[in-house]
Amino acid sequence: MNYSLNAPIVKILIHKDWYLLRKLIALYMTGALLALSFISLGEWQFVMGTTLLFSMVIGLGNHQLTNTIINERKEQTLPLIMSLPIAPSDYVVAKLIANMTLFVIPWGVVVSATIAVFLLTPIPDGILPITIIGALYFMLCYCLTWSVGMISESEGVVLFVMVFTNCLIGPMFYIIFRVPDIAQYVWSPEPHWNSTAISIIACLLALIVVAILAAFYSQARKETFL
Amino acid sequence: MDSTAESRLHEPSGTPLVATQSAEKALQQRLHYLDNLRALAMIAGVFFHAALAYSPMLNTYWLSADSQQSPLVDVVGFFMHLFRMPLFFLIAGFFAAYLVAKRGMKGFIGNRAKRVLLPFVIFMPLCLWAVAAPLLAAVHTVENKSPVLLMIANALANPADAPPQPPPTTMHLWFLYVLVFLYFLTWALSYLDWSWVCKKFNAIKPLVFVVFAPLMLLPGLLLVSSPLPAPDSFLPQLWAFGFFGLFFAAGYWIFHRDNFLEQFNAYWVYLLLGSLLLYAIYFHFIPEKIIVPAPPTEFTTHIVLKLCEAFVAVCMTLVCLVLGKRFLNTPSRSMRFMADSSYWIYIIHVPLLFALQYQLMDQEWNWLSKFVVSLGLTLIIGVASYVLLVRWTPIGWMLNGKKK
Numbered sequence: 001m002n003y004s005l006n007a008p009i010v011k012i013l014i015h016k017d018w019y020l021l022r023k024l025i026a027l028y029m030t031g032a033l034l035a036l037s038f039i040s041l042g043e044w045q046f047v048m049g050t051t052l053l054f055s056m057v058i059g060l061g062n063h064q065l066t067n068t069i070i071n072e073r074k075e076q077t078l079p080l081i082m083s084l085p086i087a088p089s090d091y092v093v094a095k096l097i098a099n100m101t102l103f104v105i106p107w108g109v110v111v112s113a114t115i116a117v118f119l120l121t122p123i124p125d126g127i128l129p130i131t132i133i134g135a136l137y138f139m140l141c142y143c144l145t146w147s148v149g150m151i152s153e154s155e156g157v158v159l160f161v162m163v164f165t166n167c168l169i170g171p172m173f174y175i176i177f178r179v180p181d182i183a184q185y186v187w188s189p190e191p192h193w194n195s196t197a198i199s200i201i202a203c204l205l206a207l208i209v210v211a212i213l214a215a216f217y218s219q220a221r222k223e224t225f226l
Numbered sequence: 227m228d229s230t231a232e233s234r235l236h237e238p239s240g241t242p243l244v245a246t247q248s249a250e251k252a253l254q255q256r257l258h259y260l261d262n263l264r265a266l267a268m269i270a271g272v273f274f275h276a277a278l279a280y281s282p283m284l285n286t287y288w289l290s291a292d293s294q295q296s297p298l299v300d301v302v303g304f305f306m307h308l309f310r311m312p313l314f315f316l317i318a319g320f321f322a323a324y325l326v327a328k329r330g331m332k333g334f335i336g337n338r339a340k341r342v343l344l345p346f347v348i349f350m351p352l353c354l355w356a357v358a359a360p361l362l363a364a365v366h367t368v369e370n371k372s373p374v375l376l377m378i379a380n381a382l383a384n385p386a387d388a389p390p391q392p393p394p395t396t397m398h399l400w401f402l403y404v405l406v407f408l409y410f411l412t413w414a415l416s417y418l419d420w421s422w423v424c425k426k427f428n429a430i431k432p433l434v435f436v437v438f439a440p441l442m443l444l445p446g447l448l449l450v451s452s453p454l455p456a457p458d459s460f461l462p463q464l465w466a467f468g469f470f471g472l473f474f475a476a477g478y479w480i481f482h483r484d485n486f487l488e489q490f491n492a493y494w495v496y497l498l499l500g501s502l503l504l505y506a507i508y509f510h511f512i513p514e515k516i517i518v519p520a521p522p523t524e525f526t527t528h529i530v531l532k533l534c535e536a537f538v539a540v541c542m543t544l545v546c547l548v549l550g551k552r553f554l555n556t557p558s559r560s561m562r563f564m565a566d567s568s569y570w571i572y573i574i575h576v577p578l579l580f581a582l583q584y585q586l587m588d589q590e591w592n593w594l595s596k597f598v599v600s601l602g603l604t605l606i607i608g609v610a611s612y613v614l615l616v617r618w619t620p621i622g623w624m625l626n627g628k629k630k
Contacts, residue, residue: 022417023417026413026414026415026417027414027417029410029414030411030414030415033407033410033411033462034464036461036462037461037462037463037464037466037467038464039461040459040461040463041449041464113461116460117461120393120394120460121393122390
């Protein structure tokens with residue numbers, strides 16, 4: 001396959017998505033800041049704050065995918081973009097960078113802040129492995145939805161994936177909390193990075209990579225009409 | 227920040243905006259009184275922190291707490307404490323609106339990143355080290371140890387019995403940290419239409435403002451104990467947004483509001499007297515010794531304390547602004563120098579004060595002599611280091627911009 005990236009167009013497409021999503025980012029980041037400021041108020045506020053914090057991350061991910069991928073299809077912007085001198089792979093690179101930066105940066109901030117809270121407060125640090133697993137699961141949900149959106153370009157399918165992966169959050173934590181190698185160390189003062197925790201993290205990372213590559217593979221097979 | 231400007235007004239997005247007279251006027255001229263008031267608020271912070279070593283109320287909590295104390299320190303210090311930072315945040319909000327109008331949102335973010343975020347990132351670890359190093363030395367050398375020094379000495383001697391380490395704090399640089407969040411909110415909330423809120427506020431009469439504004443501060447204040455603690459945690463504090471954030475918002479609004487301060491010209495004496503009266507009630511109810519974490523206060527007392535805090539903060543901030551505009555609104559080389567140097571002095575003052583006050587703890591002087599010496603030396607070192615190391619160097623460019 002002979003492919004070279006059309007960098008100037010990719011850059012413009014990335015800026016376009018950043019520009020169109022700036023209000024959304026502002027809204028969700030404000031929500032996240034509010035959630036973060038709740039955390040130190042007390043016990044139930046801590047639970048409420050962290051729930052709100054991760055709701056903001058999930059909301060931001062789903063909302064931006066709907067805006068940048070699904071609406072582009074619905075509002076006929078996609079045919080216009082694809083009429084530019086651009087290969088489907090350029091399009092998927094632009095979408096990957098635009099969407100991932102807008103999700104990974106807030107996600108990274110939230111995850112770092114959560115880890116900092118655990119490390120700096122009397123909350124037992126043993127909770128860290130499960131926190132990382134949870135955070136990576138949210139990342140996987142986002143990448144799966146992004147990938148399915150890029151491949152299918154169908155609102156219904158994307159909504160189904162969003163609902164399905166979000167429904168699995170509860171069961172995922174339920175199962176993880178019952179894995180003996182993880183459950184027994186949750187309330188210990190030190191984090192235990194044993195082989196089970198590392199394996200789960202590795203699996204999640206592998207699935208994230210597979211989800212992203214699947215979108216690239218699918219787009220690479222598409223043919224342009226120019 | 228240099229407050230002289232060309233006559234350009236921008237909306238957050240960067241497009242020209244139809245300006246209010248007040249905003250247009252603010253962009254045309256240098257606002258000496260605000261520069262000077264901000265500097266005074268910062269220098270007042272140095273006075274306040276220097277005095278805390280001799281405060282009976284803070285004796286069990288302050289690192290350099292001295293055996294010599296005076297209730298006068300509490301009376302004066304905690305009165306200043308109620309409006310010093312509110313005034314600072316109001317002015318910060320005013321200048322935020324000014325910068326957005328002058329340079330657009332992008333220019334505003336870039337400027338604040340350079341003047342506030344970067345100094346915080348650079349000086350926070352340095353200050354932490356500069357506080358920790360003399361502290362560890364003082365634990366071994368000071369004979370008349372403060373209760374905190376004594377606790378640290380015991381913890382070092384018996385690590386097994388040591389209490390859990392307190393979480394790291396942003397120390398006296400908390401205001402920079404809070405400002406970063408407020409600047410972020412300035413950007414985020416600029417996408418919302420605030421014109422209807424501004425219209426409602428613009429129609430408010432001065433006396434209604436004096437009654438209404440403190441009530442808006444009450445929810446935030448009710449979340450914390452009295453006297454107000456510093457929101458120096460790395461976790462954003464909701465109460466700080468509900469208190470200092472609203473002062474910041476008020477400053478932002480005042481920039482676009484014509485003749486807001488002039489309405490209070492006739493009332494400043496009443497506001498001052500009212501504040502003193504409320505402060506007397508407040509001082510009667512606050513605990514004699516500050517304990518961390520604060521024990522629960524009776525609900526009625528808590529409400530009374532918070533109402534007093536809110537009213538004194540609003541009224542005294544207005545008094546400072548009115549008097550500042552009347553007496554500090556002329557160009558003066560000495561005031562300009564103070565305005566320029568105050569940021570640097572404020573950043574370095576806490577480690578300096580601690581280091582000096584540890585040396586004075588074993589001296590048989592009275593508290594006033596120790597206070598004057600520690601404060602005087604801190605200011606002298608602060609000014610000298612500003613002139614020699616900061617004013618004409620990249621540190622000075624970062625803090626205040628390049629001198630022309």
